[in-house]
Structures are given as structure tokens and as C-alpha cells.
Amino acid sequence: MSKAIKKVIAEFLSEEAKVNKDIVVLCSDSRGSGALDPYAEEHSGQFVEVGIAEQNLVGISAGLASAGKRPFAVSPASFLSTRSMEQAKVDVAYSHTNVKLIGISGGVSYGALGMTHHSATDIATMGSIPGLRVYFPSDQYLAEALMKEFVSDSEPAYIRIGRNAVEDVYADGKLDFTMDKAVTVQDGTELTIIACGELVYEAKKAAETLAAEGKSVRVLDMYCLKPLDTEAVLKAAKETKAILTVEEHSPYGGLGAMVAQLTAAEYPTKVRSLTLPDAPVVTGNSADIFHHYGLDAEGIVKAAKELL
Amino acid sequence: MDLRAKAIDIRKDIVTLIHHAGTGHIGGDLSVTDILVDLYYKQMNVGPDKVDDPDRDRFVLSKGHCVEALYTILADKGFFSKEELQSYSQYLSKFIGHPNNKIAGIEVNSGSLGHGLSIAIGMALAAKMDNRPYRTYVVLGDGECDEGSVWEGAMAGPQYGLDNLTVFVDRNRLQISGTTEDVMAQDSAEARWASFGWNVLSIPGNDMDAIDAAVDLAKRTKGKPTVIIANTTKGCGVSFMENQAGWHHKVPTADQVAAAIQELDERKAAL
Numbered sequence: 001m002s003k004a005i006k007k008v009i010a011e012f013l014s015e016e017a018k019v020n021k022d023i024v025v026l027c028s029d030s031r032g033s034g035a036l037d038p039y040a041e042e043h044s045g046q047f048v049e050v051g052i053a054e055q056n057l058v059g060i061s062a063g064l065a066s067a068g069k070r071p072f073a074v075s076p077a078s079f080l081s082t083r084s085m086e087q088a089k090v091d092v093a094y095s096h097t098n099v100k101l102i103g104i105s106g107g108v109s110y111g112a113l114g115m116t117h118h119s120a121t122d123i124a125t126m127g128s129i130p131g132l133r134v135y136f137p138s139d140q141y142l143a144e145a146l147m148k149e150f151v152s153d154s155e156p157a158y159i160r161i162g163r164n165a166v167e168d169v170y171a172d173g174k175l176d177f178t179m180d181k182a183v184t185v186q187d188g189t190e191l192t193i194i195a196c197g198e199l200v201y202e203a204k205k206a207a208e209t210l211a212a213e214g215k216s217v218r219v220l221d222m223y224c225l226k227p228l229d230t231e232a233v234l235k236a237a238k239e240t241k242a243i244l245t246v247e248e249h250s251p252y253g254g255l256g257a258m259v260a261q262l263t264a265a266e267y268p269t270k271v272r273s274l275t276l277p278d279a280p281v282v283t284g285n286s287a288d289i290f291h292h293y294g295l296d297a298e299g300i301v302k303a304a305k306e307l308l
Numbered sequence: 309m310d311l312r313a314k315a316i317d318i319r320k321d322i323v324t325l326i327h328h329a330g331t332g333h334i335g336g337d338l339s340v341t342d343i344l345v346d347l348y349y350k351q352m353n354v355g356p357d358k359v360d361d362p363d364r365d366r367f368v369l370s371k372g373h374c375v376e377a378l379y380t381i382l383a384d385k386g387f388f389s390k391e392e393l394q395s396y397s398q399y400l401s402k403f404i405g406h407p408n409n410k411i412a413g414i415e416v417n418s419g420s421l422g423h424g425l426s427i428a429i430g431m432a433l434a435a436k437m438d439n440r441p442y443r444t445y446v447v448l449g450d451g452e453c454d455e456g457s458v459w460e461g462a463m464a465g466p467q468y469g470l471d472n473l474t475v476f477v478d479r480n481r482l483q484i485s486g487t488t489e490d491v492m493a494q495d496s497a498e499a500r501w502a503s504f505g506w507n508v509l510s511i512p513g514n515d516m517d518a519i520d521a522a523v524d525l526a527k528r529t530k531g532k533p534t535v536i537i538a539n540t541t542k543g544c545g546v547s548f549m550e551n552q553a554g555w556h557h558k559v560p561t562a563d564q565v566a567a568a569i570q571e572l573d574e575r576k577a578a579l
Contacts, residue, residue: 050460055456055457056426056463059426059429059430060427060433060464062426063427063429063433064431064433066427067362067431067435068362068438086423087426090420091427095409
């Protein structure tokens with residue numbers, strides 16, 4: 001099965017808003033792209049349209065949170081993580097307002113629309129803000145588990161999701177979720193693949209291909225980029241021979257960089273990172289782009305074999 | 309309480325605090341003092357016993373660099389002690405050079421210009437959603453209105469019909485590099501805000517009676533937010549600082565503090 005994570009989030013908020021009148025969803029002319037039409041119709045009193053104004057979106061969200069509301073600001077990740085980065089830094093993280101920033105259509109999921117619409121630096125930018133957590137859910141079940149936390153916890157966070165339907169990583173009931181702990185998608189002894197977001201599914205497929213060839217590969221879903229599950233990374237460093245990281249992000253300041261920094265200091269291990277380039281990506285849809293840069297299952301298998 | 313006398317006492321404390329700390333934005337502090345005195349000593353429902361009261365009025369000092377004026381008033385109102393405030397800007401002090409909500413009485417952190425109006429809109433929206441009676445006040449600098457984000461907020465306030473929101477623009481006509489009109493002209497500020505759909509009041513911004521009347525009028529205006537263009541004098545109350553861009557963040561010497569206090573005392577005696 002597959003489902004767009006934005007729909008999971010919108011449906012979850014629609015249900016939650018019925019019982020929690022402090023939930024407010026805001027968007028920046030992104031109601032359709034956030035799959036928010038049903039929410040907006042059902043909960044017009046808990047919905048705020050700010051127009052194409054991301055700075056205002058985040059500032060208003062911070063003011064609502066300061067007055068006791070639980071705002072969810074939904075806006076394309078490319079704009080939310082750069083145009084309104086200062087509001088995220090000052091009004092949300094520094095002022096410690098409980099705003100959840102939902103970056104939709106993230107990574108390269110706008111495909112051929114080009115670099116203006118891609119968010120390939122948001123782990124680095126949003127993760128560098130003191131007090132701001134960063135999450136990249138991999139599928140509908142992981143996203144729902146995160147949303148259950150977000151409607152009751154008291155800390156701000158940035159969440160990046162893609163635009164398109166994503167294949168399930170966890171079939172119904174198969175997700176063993178503990179907040180801020182990486183999920184072991186598959187255990188293994190020879191190599192660990194650590195992935196985040198949509199690419200966890202590609203990592204899982206790659207591990208299945210490798211298993212068929214007799215290779216034992218561990219796959220970790222590192223949906224929690226900040227706080228990073230350092231324990232799971234170091235366990236992988238100690239128990240498997242190498243680590244391969246996979247992310248829909250630039251080479252700088254992302255998952256691979258954090259894993260390398262951690263292991264270099266605590267348990268030196270060979271780490272190789274598969275990332276988007278430090279350049280505008282080629283024209284194509286997400287699948288084309290992933291394939292071009294070796295981020296799909298085929299590319300992950302190839303990189304894994306070089307490490308094994 | 310004689311608010312004009314209070315404003316003079318606050319000015320004396322501001323000048324003394326900045327000299328003691330060796331840092332501060334004295335020109336803007338003195339231009340905004342009368343607005344803050346009217347809000348804190350007459351108009352707003354706030355106090356040290358109400359910092360968590362959901363119905364307290366909300367205040368955002370968007371021109372956060374004028375924090376010395378706000379700190380001085382909060383100390384005088386008993387949110388914290390005047391002795392504590394003596395650590396302002398010193399090593400490990402909790403009193404930093406811009407508003408911080410770890411300090412009792414400060415709602416949100418500000419200082420990066422162009423943020424406060426949007427935050428205040430969120431606060432005012434929350435009051436509407438929850439049918440709460442509190443009002444939200446925000447003070448912008450006129451130089452601050454160079455920031456594009458101010459105008460995102462200026463569009464949104466009337467869109468949401470936020471008649472529980474009152475904005476002051478501290479129109480002292482000077483910013484760090486010179487006059488606002490030379491740096492980035494904004495006359496007529498009144499016409500600009502009116503064209504965005506605001507109820508616009510333009511007043512002599514260091515005239516306590518005018519400020520108080522404008523705040524009352526804003527409270528009675530329904531269906532849209534009010535912006536009060538407060539035509540102030542930067543450095544107001546200390547003649548050698550008045551209308552001097554150089555006093556944006558200059559620190560007075562001991563002799564200058566003595567002269568300032570003498571002049572302020574004379575003004576108080578003449579009330």
C-alpha cells in the first residue's frame with residue numbers, strides 16, 4: 001500500500017481538532033498542496049490562511065502558541081526552511097513557542113520545478129537552530145506515530161515530508177515506535193544502512209536484494225534527525241563493519257555528516273554517504289532524480305557492495 | 309498617578325541604567341517612553357501578579373533594541389527588582405540587550421526587526437478564537453518599517469478584522485544612518501497604513517494625553533485594527549540628545565548623565 005504523508009497528517013489533525021480546540025492549522029496559500037481542504041471546511045474556526053507570506057505564517061503561529069494554542073504551520077519545505085528560517089529561529093525556537101512546522105512537498109518532490117522549489121538543505125538549516133527538533137517520517141504509519149506525539153508534547157519541531165504517495169515501510173501494526181529512537185527496519189550483521197524520509201523504503205528494498213544474495217544488512221529508519229539517535233548509530237558502528245547513509249539532502253550538514261561526526265569522535269567506523277549533489281539537480285521526477293544520483297534501491301545495492 | 313511625572317522618572321532611570329551598563333539604545337528609549345508609560349501605568353491589564361493570567365493584555369516590543377525603557381518600567385512595576393536590573397548586559401546577567409521571555413513580564417523574544425507585528429497578530433487571533441477580552445499591543449520603530457515582513461503583517465491584521473490589536477509606530481524619523489526619509493522614505497506612513505485597511509490615528513507621540521486618547525479610541529474602533537503613528541522626538545526629554553541620530557546608541561558620560569538628570573528634574577518641577 002502507499003499513501004501521501006500529507007494526507008495522513010491532514011486526516012489526523014481533522015480528527016484531533018474535533019476534541020482539541022487548541023489545534024490550529026495555518027497555511028500559506030498551500031491548502032490544496034497540503035491536502036487541507038477537508039480540514040479547512042470542517043474546522044474553519046481552527047484554520048488560518050495567511051497567503052503567500054511564510055514569514056507571517058511562522059510569526060503568527062508563534063503568537064498563537066504564545067497565547068496557548070497548538071499551531072501546525074503547513075507550507076512548502078523549500079520556503080518554510082529558508083524564507084522563514086529567521087522566524088523559526090527567533091519566534092519559535094528562541095522564544096520557545098510550541099509551533100510545529102510542517103514542510104510539505106519537501107526534498108526534490110517538486111521534481112522538474114527546479115531548485116527554487118527543492119529543499120535539500122533543511123536538515124542543515126533547521127537542525128542548526130538551537131531548540132528546534134527535526135523529523136523526516138518515512139511512511140504513513142511512522143508519520144501517524146509522530147503526529148500522536150506532536151499533538152501532546154510541548155516542544156517546537158520541523159517535519160519534512162514529500163509530495164507524493166510513498167510505499168509503506170511498515171505494514172499495518174508492524175511499526176515498533178519509541179519517540180526519538182531509530183526504528184530497526186531489518187536487523188543484520190555485516191553492514192548498516194541508515195536512511196531517513198522516503199529513502200528508507202529504497203534502503204529496505206536494497207537490503208532485501210542483498211539478503212537474497214546472502215548478505216546480512218541492518219536498516220535503520222532515522223526519522224529523528226534531531227535529536228539523532230546516537231545510541232543506535234554507535235551500536236551499528238560496533239556491531240557491523242561499515243555504515244552507509246542515505247538521504248534526500250545535500251552532502252553538507254545532513255544525516256551522513258552527523259553520523260560521520262559522531263562515529264569519528266566516539267567509534268571510528270567507515271562511513272559512506274549517499275546524498276543529493278551540492279548543485280541544482282537534474283530535471284526529472286523524484287524517481288528519476290533518485291536513480292540519477294544512486295539514491296534508489298539499485299544505487300544503494302551498488303554502494304553497499306563496495307563496502308561489503 | 310501623574311503619568312507625565314512618571315515618564316520623567318523613568319527617563320532618569322533609563323539614562324542612569326545605560327551609563328551604568330555602558331551600552332543601550334538611548335535615543336529610541338526616550339522617544340518611546342511616554343507610550344510605554346501610558347500602556348503600563350494606565351491602559352494595560354498587566355502586573356507581576358498576572359504574568360500567567362490568560363486574560364492579561366499582551367505587549368510586544370518589536371523594536372526590541374529599546375529594551376532599557378521596557379526593563380526600567382518592568383522593574384518599577386515590580387516584575388523584578390531594580391537591584392537585579394543593575395546587572396544589565398553584564399557577564400552572565402539574565403538581562404540581555406533585547407527582550408527575552410525568560411524575564412517576567414516579557415511575552416516573546418524580539419530584537420530582529422520585523423517580527424513583532426506577526427506575533428502580535430497571532431496573539432490577537434487567539435483571543436478572538438477563545439473569546440478572551442485581552443487586547444494586544446505592539447510597538448514598531450519607524451526604521452523597522454523598512455522590513456518587508458512588517459507589511460505581510462499589515463496585510464493580515466485587517467484581513468482578520470483584529471479590532472483587539474493596537475499597533476504603535478514610534479515615528480521619530482531617525483534611524484541609525486540618518487533620517488528615515490533619506491535612508492528609505494516612508495512618508496506618508498499614515499496613507500500607507502490606511503491603504504492597507506487600518507484605522508489610522510496620527511498623534512504627537514510624546515504627548516501623554518494624546519497617547520491616552522488614541523488608545524481609548526482604538527479600543528472603541530470595531531472591525532479593524534488600529535495603528536497609531538506616534539510622531540515622537542528621538543532622545544525626547546534631554547535637549548542635547550533630541551533629534552540627534554548620533555544618540556541612537558551612544559552612551560552618556562557621567563557629566564552628561566548629571567546634565568540630563570538636572571534637565572529632567574527641571575521639567576518635572578515645571579509640570
